[in-house]
Amino acid sequence: MTEKPRVLITGAAGSIGSALRERLVDYEVIGLDREDGPGVFAFDITDSASIERALNRIANRHGRRFAAVIHLAAYFDFSGEDNPLYDEVNVKGTAKLLDALQDYEVERFIYSGTMLVHRPGAPGLPINEATAIDPKWAYPISKARAEEVIRERHGEMPYLLLHLAGLYDEKTAVPTLAEQIRRIYERDPKSHAYSGDLHTGQSFLHREDMLDAFASAVDRRGELPDDAVILVGEPEAVPYDELQHILARLIHGEEDWTTLSVPKPLAAAGAWLETKAEPVIPDDIDQGEAPFIKPFMVRMADDHYELDISRAKALLDWKPRHALRETLPRMVEHLKSDPARWYEENGLTPPHWLQAVAEEGHDAEELRARHEARFRAAHARSLWAHFLNAGMGAWLAASPLVVGYGGLGMTISDIVSGLLVMAGSLLVLSWRLALIRWAVAAVGLWVMAAPLLFWAESAAAYLNGSLSGMIVFALAVCVRPPPGVGRIAASRGPAVPKGWDYSPSDWTQRIPIIALAIFGYLVSRYLAAYQLGHVDGVWEPFFAGAPEDPKNGTEEIITSDVSRAWPVPDAGLGALTYQLEILIGLIGSASRWRTMPWLVLVFGIMIVPLGVVSITFIIIQPILLGT
Structure with missing residues (x-):
């Protein structure tokens, strides 16, 4: 029986690595990852000694010759910040791996890169392998630096840099696409706003097509140039606005989805505030996680990645068998059939209502x-x-x-x-x-x-x-x-809280408070008119005031030093408070203790603490004002 050529994959236990191990059926696939597993040897890519020990274990069992080494292991996050792990894992880790492989026979070193290392193009002007390297944020910057390391330290190993488009399949998608789908599904207000050119977009790559590209690269390892660079992805970049309309039609059956262009300074300021501030959002749209849109994304919203894949066709005999347009209906069908699972598979925190429904087992x-x-x-x-x-x-x-x-x-x-x-x-x-x-x-x-x-x-x-x-x-x-x-x-949900005989938000509970607030508003507004100089005096049937002062008791109080200490007429402030009591008392149904608890809290604050303030003013009148 002829021995199969061996392929070594770093990051072999990950989603892509596992799929690639299954795809390369004509090869003996050996894996490297952080923990031992079936066919996988443990290693730490940031530790040279750990890499050498793992490779020695492989050599003792399988030999020192590899048809290909596919380097998938990398650090990635979507914060946009320059995490030290980008340098430790993606750049220095790649250098340490290359150094350790110098004592082995490697027919082709294949690196999993990204199209984002290139300077973006424009609609109708696709990028190609000759397009300048000009990454815009931490992740592609680290990938570009890793490629510099490969060029400098590959030694006798021929190498292939695959510049991949954003991945998707029928169930999952790259974070940007998954987030766009989530926003439209939840009707997040941000789903109607975009800070870039609505006619720009980016190429995507189906997982199966990506696996085909890697398999072809391994099969043709000896036919490629020693320093090959190949862009891999769908040649079309579906414009953002068109993608919005497609998703809205598939998810909600709507043809008239409106997406507004938001000025970049305004969008960047909003993203910065969302990132820095602890959000206080209704439970209907609460994500329980940091906001997805970051200021660095706003800066790149106009970036367009339309690909020229003629080199992939010529060198790998590869072209995509899938298209995003054709796959989107199945993606949305999967989302709507099991939303909770879709959120989990895409690494998104489901909104509060979806979590509750999933726990109850409802649709x-x-x-x-x-x-x-x-x-x-x-x-x-x-x-x-x-x-x-x-x-x-x-x-x-x-x-x-x-x-x-x-x-x-x-x-x-x-x-x-x-x-x-x-x-x-x-x-x-x-x-x-x-x-x-x-x-x-x-x-x-x-x-x-x-x-x-x-x-x-x-x-x-x-x-x-x-x-x-x-x-x-x-x-x-x-x-x-x-x-x-x-x-x-x-x-x-119930209209009456558990353990109660009535709803605290029932109209029978609110109407007396509203009626008293109307009376208080009318009195306060009358006093405010005197403070503003709109009336010459205040009618006062009970307190005549000091004999030596022509003002009655009420007039003395609302023109006192305590009253004048406020930057606005204090009676007017009281009238405004009564108005808000009336208005807030009218909002919502008898179940608002459950549906709008924050509003009930505001209502309570206006009644109880502000009532204490009113009583305090009554107490200080004879003490400080002598009336």
Whole structure:
């Protein structure tokens, strides 16, 4: 029986290494990895002595001749930062491996590289092996340096540098593609934004085609140039925008997916903030992990990798048998049939709702589709509110000129706020942009606060800001469906907490608080009008004040040093707080203790701690103010 040629693979226990060991059936395959296993010898690529011991064990059992050494072992992460392991494993590790192989007969050293070492091209201008080496971030930089090491230290070994495109198959994909699929599947707002040219893209490579390329390289090891470099991947780079439309159609059955171009400075700033700040995100979209988009990715968003694979065809007799376009339907089918498994296979943390559904054994895709249908129906019934809010925005923008405010700050504030409310309200006519409703509500809050911050000169300005802002806030987030509610919370769960006889969020519990807040708002707003100079006095039936002071007791208090210490009218601040109590009390259903617990917490903070502050002011009145 003729002895099979031997092939040595580093990183043999990994996903690609294991598949390659099965693919090379015509060879005796020996593996190197961090731990011993069937046909695999343990070694540490960062330790020269460890490499030599492993190779000696192989030599004693299999001899010192290899048809090929396929070097797969490498360090990789998607942080973009220059981790020391890039140098220790990818560069120095490759050098130590080459040094140790000098005493062995190696017919071809094959290195698993990346197309990202090349300078990107442009649509219609594919890159080839002669394209300049110009890597942009830590991983391809380390791979390019490793290739320099190979050129310098290969000795008598012929070598082949395979510059591979991004890998995928029917179940998994490179992180960038997997993340793009995840964002669209979850309807993450970021799935509608991109910071680069929407017509650029990158080549991909099916796992089976990659295995074919390695197998052909081993088979043709003696026919290749001694210093061969070959690009391997699909020649077409599907444009990002087209990929978005394909995925949206396959996942959601939608043909009109909109992707907006975000200016790079804005996208980079957002990515930096997400990376540095601890995110506080609704459980519906919480990933439980660091944000994927990093500032370095924003810088490279325009990079285009379309490949000229004529060299692979000529030297390896290789061309891809698969295409990303043809495989995407099967990828999406696998995702929708078992979302939890797809997340696990692609190294992604599933969102909270998906984890809960998986633990309960329910159909995650059915729950997602049902929740989406209910949300869309409720949103359609509430479109009147957003049209009305757009009208409120128009009124705010025009009111300084119609009513006549007299103050430049209030005039500019209301005009800008009105335009923002109009724009935001028109955007949220799309149910996909429902979270923008909170931004519109935030503008409404600013409109309520602006007369206090600018010490509005006219009663009309205060009245308009106070009431218009309240209406904008209410129309934005008090109508159904409440934005930001998780799929699980919206789809199932009790209305009454376990161990309770009633719901703490029931309307019977909220209405008394709202009614008291309305009374408090009316009183506080009246006092604020006096502090702002809109009325000459305050009606006071109980406390006449000091005989030597013409002011009554209430007027003495709200013009005291304690009151004037605030940068805004303190009665107006109280009125604003009562307004928020009213508005927050109106948001959500009787189950909001479960569906919107953060809102219940805010409601409680406004009632209890701020109530303590009010009592404190009452206590200090006779002590500090003498009234």
